[in-house]
Every structure is written in structure tokens, then in C-alpha cells.
Amino acid sequence: DADVTQTPRNRITKTGKRIMLECSQTKGHDRMYWYRQDPGLGLQLIYYSFDVKDINKGEISDGYSVSRQAQAKFSLSLESAIPNQTALYFCATSDSKSYEQYFGPGTRLTVT
């Protein structure tokens, strides 16, 4: 079984809809991250959480919100989706002793 899972893997939604992307991990890590990937731009950090009660904005948090429901779960919400949020979204985890991050398989989101 994968250590970091993301659901859904693909989603098409309409402008203005609310959508939630889920991330779960079985690695026991305390740190979790949400990134978006756009061609030629690499990975941009949206939000990150260093433990259950800690939430921090990344480089591009506008239009997004997150919830850390438990150590193993970190969800990303788009309150009112817009077409320029069409991208590949990755969740990642790490522990506090190492900077190495473990990535989920990604969610491809299309906003029409």
C-alpha cells in the first residue's frame, strides 16, 4: 500500500464550485504539505502544517484553505474554483528530523 494517498486522482469541476482534495499518510510523519505544479513553474507551496494545531500559508495560498483533521490527514479546499486553479496538486509529508519529503501520486484538477 502507498504511504501517501490522495483522493480523488482526477477531478473536473465547474467555475464557482467548492471542491476538497484529500491526503492521507501512513508514515507517521508530523509535517504535511500541499503543492501545485504547473508546467515550467515547478512546485509552488500552497499551505503546510508542522503538526495538528499548526497551519501556515505558503507562496500561493490565496483562493485555498486547508484543514489538518488528524496527524495522518490534511485536506485542501477550493472554496470557489476558478479556471486558473487548473493544475496538478501534490500532497507531501516529512518528519521533523529530516527535510526529505515523500509525495503522493497527485490529483489532476480541471476547472472549466
Next chain:
Amino acid sequence: GEDVEQSLFLSVREGDSSVINCTYTDSSSTYLYWYKQEPGAGLQLLTYIFSNMDMKQDQRLTVLLNKKDKHLSLRIADTQTGDSAIYFCAETSNTGKLIFGQGTTLQVKP
């Protein structure tokens, strides 16, 4: 602010060596990483180097770090078609986050 730069594309022939370059700005980075992303997949850690080292070798992979010039490179010897992927350089920031470059797409021609 912190920034990591990579060239976007590299094309090599199978059997040749590939060298992917990266420059970074944060001189306080503790570790520098190379991640590989195959089509349709997430990122996987390939290798990393601690900032007090200048070279690390791991089978076909050689990482060179020039801390003075803030330059990192990844050399893949005997490049195979299975090495075709996007390669990301990343540095640690003093806030515990990773800062990624834009990614270099490596195309390996048979």
C-alpha cells in the same frame, strides 16, 4: 528571497552522460536534494547532499556542490531511456520548507 533556478530542458542520446544544473540563493541551506518525477507520477527522492560536502556518488549518479558559487549539479552516467523524466533540484530553507526549482525535463533519445 530564496530562489532555485534550473534550465527547463536537456536532450541526450542513450549511453551518454547527462548533466543537470541548478543554482540556488540561500547560503544557509543545510541539505540540497534531487527529485525525479516520471510521467503521471509524484516526485521521488533520487539523492541528496549535505552542505558541507562537495561531492556524493551513488551508482550512476554523481552530485557536485560548489557552495561558493551556489551551484549544484546532477550527473547521470550511461543515461538510459528509463531516465527520461523531470528532475527537480530543491534546497532547504531556514523555516523547514523545501524550495523547488522549475524542473528540468530530460529527454533520452535511443
